[in-house]
Structures are given as structure tokens and as C-alpha cells.
Amino acid sequence: MTIKILADSACDLSMTYYNEFDIEMVSLTVHLDDNDYEDGKTINPKTVYHAMREGKSPKTSQVSPQTFKDIFTAYAESNQPLVYLAFSSELSGTYQTAKMMEQEVKEIHPEAPIHVIDTKCASLGYGLVVLHTAKLAKQGATLEEIISAARTYAVNMEHIFTVDNLEYLYRGGRVSRTAAFVGTLLKIKPILHVEDGKLIPLEKIRGSKKLFQRMLDLMEERGKDFTDQTIGISHGDDLERAKQLAAMIKEKFPVKDVVIEMVGSAIGSHSGPGTIALFFLNNSK
Template identity: 70%
Template sequence: MTVKILADSASDLSKVHYSEYDMEMVPLTVHLDEKEYKDGLEIEPVEVYNAMREGKSPKTSQVSPQTFKSIFTSYAENNQALVYFALSSELSGTYQTAKLMEQEVKDEFPEAPIHIVDTKCVSIGYGLVCLHAAKLAKEGASVTEVIEAGTHHAQHMESIFTVDDLEYLYRGGRVSKSQVFFGSLLKIKPILHVDDGKLVPLEKVRGSKRLFSRMLEIMEERGSDLKDQTIGISHGDDLKRAEELAGMIRAKFDVKDIVIEMVGSTVGAHAGPGTIALFFLNDTNQ
């Protein structure tokens, strides 16, 4: 029986991806205007971005324990292998909740082939990890092979972010109010990266024109075999700039495969509209 891959909505994968590779998705929750929405199912990212542009502050919450227990139980009852590649545990409690529910289900079904991997990744970088694992699963790879390959991808995924407005990072506790003020005054654009699952500042760039060039320099410094790997770009409702960055990458590195998706509601609620994120591997040996 084929190994099933489960991802959560923070992977920012499209419905086409889930359908093509027969993956399952579990949604986090978005809270907006005193209502709750299942991310990726009941609310579109653009609705969240428009609300933020109007000054609203959407919130997000992890997947509920009961949702995980229901999914895990269904696979345990059928003795089908399931691998859940989770959003970084440093950014959400979803991984920890999944582990708790895994144990509860295995108390009843000790031999249940359920496995959970903390990717320490986010957005389409996390999505690329899930896609890599799902492709192998579809080709008939074993549980061990899928977990090893997905884990290697996750450990070597580089994630480079920039945001259009520092205010959203301030609301999320990533920068101070003074950094917001002086950053806006001096037209400073931050570059952040994911370090051991945490989104942390990397450096600052003066002016938008220099921003993408510097991101490509970082990509060249850190990347491996860029031409032959799948590059990920996600954007906060700014497809034009995402495609501009993709064009620069193709021209500089002759990359053939680039996946562009919108940053979903879960991550976008904290990063804000205008976010641009770049994902690539620093080791392609598996």
C-alpha cells in the first residue's frame, strides 16, 4: 500500500499539488472579524491580506487535537502508512499536538504505521519538502525512504524572506517599534531567514532596487546545484514581484523549475502583504 503524505495548510501548496500527488491536507485556523475559518478551505489568503491593508489584525491557531486524532485513527484502523511532515515546531504548536495525538492513537493501535516529522520549515519551502516526499511515495518508496528523503530535504532547505512593511513584523514581535520607524524613514528592507525553524533577521538592505540582487547573492553563496533543483517562491499577494524575482533567477542560474505560490493565510497573517520568500536547497544529494 502506498505511503500517504499529510501536510498542513502552512505548506502553501495548491489544490493541484494535493490532487496530483494524492496528498492529504489538515488546516490551521484563521481568526478574523470574530469568526474562525479553516485555512485553505474556508478563507482565501487574499481576504486576509485585504483585511490587513484595512488595519485589521487576523490571528491564527494550530490544528485541533481532535482533528489529528480523527485522521490518525482512520489510518491506524486501516493499517496504512501515514507520514505527517509538519510546519516548524518553532512557529506553531501544531507539531507538538500531533505528537500527543499520535501517542494516544498508538495506545489503542500500538503497531499503527504513523510517523511525524518536524520539518523546521515554513511556506512553500515546507511545501517543497512535502512534494519531494510525495513524489517518492507515489513511485512506491518505503516509509523509511520517504522519511529519510523528506528529512534530508527539510534539513537543507534555505528560506530567505523579505517584507514590504516592517509594521507586520513588529506586531508579531520580530522587530522593535524604533526599527519600524527608522526602517520606514530610511527605506530599509529587511532580509530574514529560517534558522533552526525560527524566522530571524539576517541583514538589512537600503532600497528596493538592491533587495532582489542581494537575495540572489545569498542564493549563490548558500545554494547547491541550483540549475537542476526546484526553486520555491511565495508572495504576499504580489505576483508581479514574485515573477520578477523568478525571471532574475532564471537569467542568473538557468533554473528550469520554479514553483510560485501565494503565502497562505497562516504565515501571511504574521508577515503581511508584499512579503516575498525564496526557497532553495544547499545540498541536493538525496
């Protein structure tokens, strides 16, 4: 029986990939202008970025327990294997909710082939884990092979990213008001990464011209053999800069492919317009 891969909208994959690799998706909720929207389905990221540029502060909430319960129950009753790869538990409560619903469903269906994995990844870094796993499922890999590959890929996924305006990180509680003000005044661009699922400041770069070169340097320092890798770039409504970074990567490294996606509405509500993120496999584990 086919093994189904479930992801949530924080993986920032476009519908093309969901359709091609038969991936099921659940949406985080975006709250904007007193309305609730389903990330990846009923709101366009550009709408969120436009609102943020006008000074609005969209909020987000995790996937509901009932959504997971309904999905898990359906797969349990049909006895179809399901692997849910979750957005980092350090950035959302979605993983914990899914685990609770998994336990509830397994009280009724103890043999249900449902598996919930915390990727500790975000945005397209998370998306690349989902994509890699879904390709294996489509090729007929076993459940054990899929779970092992997902965990290995996730623990080695490097996230290197920068934001265009520190104000958005301030609103999300990532930097202080003083740091946001001074950083903007001095044109300081932060470089952050994800460590054990958490957002961690890495460096501060003065001026945007040095930014991409430093991101490439970090890619060279932290990355493994790129010849067979698919590199990910996600952007907060700034396709031109994303393409510029992709061109620099292709010029410097013999990469297999570069996937460019827009940061979705849920992640983008916290990172803001102008975000540029780079994802690749590292050598740490």
C-alpha cells in the same frame, strides 16, 4: 500499500498539488472579524491581505488535537502508513499536538504505521519538502526511503525572505516598535531566513532596488547545484514582483523549475502583504 503524505496548510501549496500527488491536508485556523476560517479551504489569502491593508490584525491558531486524533485513528484502524510532515515546531504548536495525538493513538494501536516529522520549515520551503516526499510516495518508494528523503530535504531547505512593511513583523513580536518605525521611515528592507526552524534576521537593505540582487547573491553563496532543483517563490499578494524575481533567477541560474505560490492566509497573517520569499536547497549539511 500506498504511503499517504499528510501536510498542514502552512506549506502554502495550491490544491492542484494536493490533488495531483494525493496529499492530505489539515488546516490551521485564521481568526478575522470575529469569525474562524480554515486556512486553504474557507478563506482566500487576498481577503486576509485586504484586511491587513485596512489596518486589521488577523490571528491564527494551530490544528486541533481532535483533528489529528481522528485522522491518526482512521489510518491506524486501516493499517495504512501515514507520514505527517509538520510546519516548524518553532513557529507553531501543531507539531507538538500531533506528537501527543500520535502517542494517544498508539496506546490503543501500538503497531500503527504513523510517523510525525518536524520539518522546521515554513511556507513554500515546507511545501517543497512535502512535494518532494509526495512524489516519492507516488513512485512507490519505501517508508524508510520517504522518511529519510523528507528529513534530508527539510534540513537543507534554505528560506530567504523579505517583508514589505516592518509593521506586520512588529505586530507579530518580531521587531520592536522603534525598529519598525525607523525601518519604514528609512525605507529599510529586512532580509530574514529560517535557522533550525526559527525566524532569524539576516541583513538590512536600504531601498528595494538592491533587494532582489542581494537575494540572488545569497542564493549563489548558500545554494548547491541548481540544474536539477525546483526553486520556490512565495508572495504576499504581489505576483508581479514574484515573477520579476523568478525571471532574474532563470537568467542567472540553470534551474530546473520555479514554482510560484501565494503565501497562504495563516502565514500571511504574520508576514503581511508584499512579502517575497525564496526557497532552495543549500550546502550546509
